[in-house]
Amino acid sequence: MTRQANRLGTDLVAGARIDRSKSIWFTFNGRRYEGHEGDTLASALVANDVQLVARSFKYHRPRGFFGAGAEDPCVMVQVGVGAETLPNLRATQVELYDGLVADSVNAWPSVNHDVGIVNDLMSRLLPAGFYYKTFMWPASWWTTYEHVIRNAAGMGVAPKQPDPDTYDHMHIHCDVLIVGGGPSGLAAALAAGRTGARVIIVDEQSEMGGSILASRLLVDDKPGAEWLASALAELGAMEEVRVMPRTTAFGHYDHNHMGLLERRTDHLGPGHDIARQRMWKVRAGQVIHAGGAIERSLVFAGNDRPGVMLASAAATYVNRWAARPGQKTVIFTNNDSAYGVAADLADAGISVQAIVDLRVEPGAAALEEASARNIEVLTASCVVETRGKRAVEGVTVMKLNDAGDGVVVGERRFDCGLVAVSGGWSPAVHLHCHAGGKVDYDEIQGCFVPGKTLEAARSVGAANGQLDLADCLTAGWQAGTNAAADTGFRKPGKVPKGPTATAVEVSPPRHVWIIPAKPGEENKVKRFVDLQNDVTDADVRLAAREGYRSVEHLKRYTTLGMGTDQGKTSNIPGLGILAAELEKSLPDVGTTTFRPPYTAITMGAIAGRYTGQMLEPVRRSPMHHWHENHGAAFEDVGQWKRPWYYPQDGEDMHAAVARECLAARNAIGILDATTLGKIDIQGPDASEFLNRIYTNAWSKLAVGRCRYGLMLSEDGMVMDDGVTSCISDNRYLMTTTSGNAASVMGWLEEWLQTEWPDLKVWCNSISEYWATLTISGPFARDLLAELCSDIDVSNDGLPFMSWREGTVAGAPARVFRISFTGEVSFEINVPASHGLGLWQALMTAGEKYGITPYGTEAMHVLRAEKGYIIVGQETDGTMTPYDLDMDWIVSKKKPDFIGKRSLGRADFLRDDRKQLVGLFTEDPLEVLPEGAQIVDDPNAPIPMPMIGHVTSSYLSANLGRSIALAVVKGGINRKGETVHLPLENGRTVRAEITGMVFYDPQGERLNG
Amino acid sequence: MADSYLRQSALASLHLIARANQADSNAGLSMGERGFLCQWVVRGDAGNAVFASAVKDVTGCDLPIEPNTVQGSGYINVLWLGPDEWLIVAPDGSDAGPRLDEACKDIHAAVTDVSESRTVIVLAGEHARDVLAKGCALDFHARSFVVDQCAQSTLAHMHVIVHQRSDAPEFDVYVHRSFAESLWQWLEDAAAEYGFAVSNPV
Incomplete structure (x- = not known):
């Protein structure tokens, strides 16, 4: 070839x-x-x-x-x-x-x-x-049908491997953002740029210029390309103007937020080390939509044969790329713009057989262009068929009747490999509409033009329905000047003149939404409206007859305007046909909703760098690298990485957790508890504030003492818990669960700022200030005493639920005698920068006691052995303190606290609410799955009445058996009863309802 | 014993000081950790003359009232964080916080030591703004963000306070300690295309 x-x-x-x-x-x-x-x-x-x-x-x-x-x-x-x-x-x-x-x-x-x-x-x-009609029966076969249909109708193939390219994001702000680098957009950019405003002009194509690249238009009496070069040179020299080719404005969002996709290396092929595509998130003072217009096709018989092409596309292939889309052509049009195409093609040596024009009277200038090149013009005519096998080989033309719904006998046949079609122009109103802009129907042009906008935005040029170059340049210049002025930028001195072109008189187009076929062939031919989705005029009419009268329903039913092109060339003809079928006007039918993106964007660009290791920020404690170096497996707790367990010498998780749990009860366990939320609460009303936030009373907490508190939301449900300590008069340190630290802080601020502004209280987060190291177990006190000389750590000097300030291993410390294990336990808080040093000091000095680091899994087991709840595990937003069997923590004397009123509701006092209890499985080594459902009668018919579920379940090495916490309807009064747990695998496990405290129920170890 | 030499800055494990010695002078920006600063969050009523003068007396700085601005004495900076919230930043060893706490003991104000809560990553040089723009929606253009302006936002989804220190431009980026390594990793990635040098800011 x-x-x-x-x-x-x-x-x-x-x-x-x-x-x-x-x-x-x-x-x-x-x-x-x-x-x-x-x-x-x-x-x-x-x-x-x-x-x-x-x-x-x-x-x-x-x-x-x-x-x-x-x-x-x-x-x-x-x-x-x-x-x-x-x-x-x-x-x-x-x-x-x-x-x-x-x-x-x-x-x-x-x-x-x-x-x-x-x-x-x-x-x-x-x-x-x-x-919807064919594959409905039997319903259970749909998944099979769907699989086959999806394959047959499928498009490209997504790669199976991870994407090797990188993508990133960039935020940018500007005074004026111009979408579209054609004549209107460039004129606007020049006007705005000269004022000194920050201007961004984007165009989706490889170079700026728009229609100038594809035509032989003159600007300022110069060839368009010459003017384009000088305009770009001027813009390039402006410091505050950014010219962005290969950049698609894909979405216009509220408050002039605009999404841009810049293709940085796609045109270079693979193997570049900068981001392949970059998503720009722009915040613009003013937006100018200058994205041009899209030519429409005509709906005629055989209009999908290769060789049928939009007239503007044919001109673009010739003028911009010197590529000849056919040797002989027939132009089929309803407007004057295709005459310029005919001229361009003829001048490039393509034989233009005829211009077939639906109109009786084409524009004078257009006719002149044709006659200057001896091109025959057939007025009031239409193409009734195309001929050819795989591609167009010729067309048949007949006269159109006055109504436009039939043809007049007598046909002309032309041989041609190219049919250049123009059905008029539709402004690209997509972005204007994304941000809530309305459209108005232009009867003459037969298209929707931008109407009201909610944004500081304007549409100009062809995007605003102005098809004449002279109008586009003037409107662009004006818009650039005005948009800059609206952001406070004006060029001082005389108002300069913008670029100009010679205006051309045109005649209006004629709209015939369905081009008649040859007589007698109306029902045989296929006339495509949507070439991507194979929607014909008959499909649209059928859908209307079947009752799909709303344009949105029509779209879903026929797939008109769906797919990757979203009906850019087909929507208006489809609406015209629907309107005719419904005997409504086209604007009464309306348009479907324009949604971002304007053209498809890659998932990679949306993700940007937030993928793989950088998917989400990771929070690390000051001791994180020690844990890492000592083989810890980590658990995600919110964004924190917490040591989960520390496997040693080939241990599996079960063995590691068992070893860690035993050490914490028999020697010393050490836990990194840095992730706990910590809030500094100060002010003369601090204790009153705590009284209102927590369910229990806080007025009498002495300096140096700590108290456990339960926090409810207004609906009476448990929201968070933690220990709060009195630091000095009017000053408290509140701790929260790790996961709720930020939301509790927000909760406190919300109540202070919106409901109780009279309370003199300040809250400040100090979660990040402290490293928290917890040592727990029978030798914990001995170890602490060794490293701490300025605090009396004896049971009398530092009793349970108290704290002291001092020095531990040389670091300034606050030592809290609180416990989440049920052992004698000290929570040592040091400034974060001392965390690692203290951890190492404790590990070194604790070696002789068998100090063992334990992770969150052992922590969970140890606290479950003691029946201590975890908010978010035993609670799910529907548990009251009563449901948790924690009536003791709800003050009866306080006049009010958040959630108090809800606690009095009848439903909360029902005795068949799901209540927290312990479970002992009949087989002591059976570990129930968390979430397992509990029933009374395992033989009841399905659906079986379910009376509760397991919230926590572990094998306890200290007890030598499994333990579980569960919620059971009326469970508090059912201790000793047997319940059944049907498991996923078909087995049913029997278990006895018990109390929640499995280990050391008298608390002797804790107070030792 | 955990002596002071065992104190670890938030980014200590990255050995940035060692990397700073191998700095590349053609870099588009420099990045380094300014660790161990003293920081206090101060809450109070800006309209209270006792409060404002206490801040002035202790720090030498006027209490910044204009949102997102910084008053500096050369030794201490006071950053506006909110209508009733400021951040006082001073070199290691400063006793400004306790002194201010003492000076405010008779009024409704709070001074909270947050020295350990955040570290500062210093971004400086030609492409510092570009790197910030990759992960932060604020406008750092010289026309809208100037020396001794500060702002709170997110950078790569992490909460930060950004304070522009000079026209170089140089930015102090305050980040919570637990996020510091993640932010540094993100910054290295974002800065790679411009070339960066590790600095050792004081």
Whole structure:
């Protein structure tokens, strides 16, 4: 095959944006082709005369290039191989790089021989909504059906391997953000930039210029490319202007927050060490939408054959890439813009057979362009069919009647490989609508234009329905000036003039939403509305007749406007057909909702760097690396990494936890408890504040003493617990559970600021200040005494639930005699920077006592042996203190505390509420799964009445048997009774309801 | 005995001081830990003359009333954190906190030692703003964030206080101690494309 057989020479296209001296080799569907720097995959394939490039989604019909950019509905490709591969990219947006490998998606075994074409032969059996009609019975087979359907209709393939590329995020602020680097956007950027405002202008394409790149328009009486170069040079020299090509504004959110996706290395291929794509999160003072307009197609018989292409796309392939989409063409239009395309194609040596115009009277300037090139214009005419096998070979044209709903006898036939179609233009209102902007219907242009916006934003140029270049430049300049002024930037002195162009008079388009077929063939032909999803006019009409009258329902039922292109070219024709079927006006039918993203964005870009190791920040205690170096397995507690257990010499978790638990009761266990929340509470009303926050009384807590407290939310349910100590007059140290530290702090502040502003109390978080090391066990006191000379650590000097300030191993310390194990236990708090030093000192001095570090798992077992609850494990937001058998902690005397009123509700006093109890399994070595359901009668019919569930369950090495905590309906009064636990594996376990304190019920060890 | 030489800054395990000696002078920014600062959160009523003058007497700084600003004496900085909340920052060994606590004993104010709660990572140089912009939604452009401005936000999803120290620009980033290693890891990753040197700020 000739290399680039369809590449037009410089004699025919002088200004193409490709570097003909630079060859790029790429592979498409297994064949190697040559392109040039500046090409897209689509333009290079057009230049190589590759016409059949895709298969449609449902019928697997052959598809060619229909558009030239983001609007193209047809040509999805899989780009790259292995882990690098990206599915479902639009070939029209893939920039060529050397070695690029791309394949068609949705075709098997190949795009030329696709077995799925059988769907096309069966298309009468696959009408709109066929999913909902066909695969309904039997219902249990749906998963099988779905699997097959998804494969048949599937698009590209997601890579199985982890993505080797990196992606990142960047936040940026500006005064004026301009979306779209065409004439309007550039004029706006120049105007705003010259005021000194911070300006960002983005364009999704590889270079700025928009329609200038694809046309031969003159600006300021210069060739467009010349003006473009000077405009970009000026913008480039402005310090506060950022010009961002290859950047898609994918979403406009509240308060002018805009999401941008910058493709940094996609055009270079794999193997770069900067982020492949960067998501920019912009906060803009003013936004200017200048994203242009999207050309629409016409809905005529055979309009999906490869070779049928948007007129603007044909012009773009020729002007921008010197790629010839066909040698002979027929132009089919309802408006004047296609006449310029005809001229461009003719001047590039393409034989324009005819311009077929739906209108009776085309614009004078348009007719002049045609006649200057001897192009025949057929007015009030339409294409009634296309001919050809895999691609267009010719068209038949007939006269249209006055009503536009039928043809007049007498046909003309033309041979052509390209049908360039223009059904008018639709402004890209997507971003305007994302942020709640409304649209108005423009009767004349037959499109929705931006209406009211809630944002500090404006739409200009083609994005605002202005199709004339002169208007675009003026509007862009004005918008740039005004937007800058609205953010406080004005250029001093005389108001300079913006760029100009010559205005062109045009005649209005004629809207015929369904182009008639040849007489007698109305029911035989296929006229596509949505080329990606294979939705025909008949599908839309059928859906309307079946009652899908809402446009949103129509979309879901027919899939019109779904998929990766979201109906950029098809929505308006589809709405026009629906409106006609419903005998409503098009604006009465309305549009579907425009939602971000404008075009698809990668999941990688959304994740940014927050993946793998950096998925979430990790909180580490000052002793973290010691734990790491000593083989700890870690458990995630919120964002904290806490040592879970410390396996030694091949121990499994069970053995390690058993060893740690025994050490804590027989020698010394040492726990890193740094993660506990700590709040410094100061002020003359501090004790009154605690009285209101906790259920128990705080007025009489002396300096140096500690008290356990339970916190309820307003609904009377247990929210948090912890020990609070009196530090000095009017000063307390509150501890919270590790997971609730921040939310309790917020809770306290909320009550102080919103309900009790009269209380003189200050709360400050000091969770991060202290490293907390807990030593527990019969020798804990001996060890502490060795390292601490300025505190009397005897039972009299430092009794249970008291604290003293002093020095431990040389570090300033607060030592709390509190216990979560039931052993004599000291919680030593030192400034965090001393944490590691103290830990090492304790380990060294404690060696002779058999000091053993224990993790959270042993901590859980030890506290369960004593029946101490863990908020969030024994409680789930529905447990009252009474349910926990903790009536003793609820003050009867206090006038009020948070949750008090709820505790009096009748439901809380029911004696069949789920209540916390202990469970002993009949088989002492049976460890119940946490969450196991409890029933009274294991033989009851399913669904069995369930009376509770297991909240905590462990094998206790100290007791030599399993223990469990559970909630059971009315459990407090059922001690000694037997209940049953049917397990997942079909076995049923019997267990006896017991008290919660399994170990040392008298508390002798604790007070020793 | 846990002597003072055993005190560990939040980033001690990363051996940043050793890395600082191998600094690269072509770097787009420098990063280092300013550890062991004395810090106190001060709560009080800005309108109370006794309170304001106590702060002035003890720190030598006017109490900053303008949101997100810093008053500095060269030795001590006072950062505005909220309408009734400030952070006093002084070099290791300062007794400003206890003295202020004493001076405020007759009014409703609170001084809480938080020296150990946060460490400071200093970002300085040409690309310091770019690195901040990768993880923080605030506007650090020279037009909107200036010397002796401060702000609280999140950087890479971690709570931080950012104080701009100079036009270099140089930023003090206060981060909670438990998050410091995560933040440093994120910063190294974010700074890689600009090239960075490890500094040893004093």
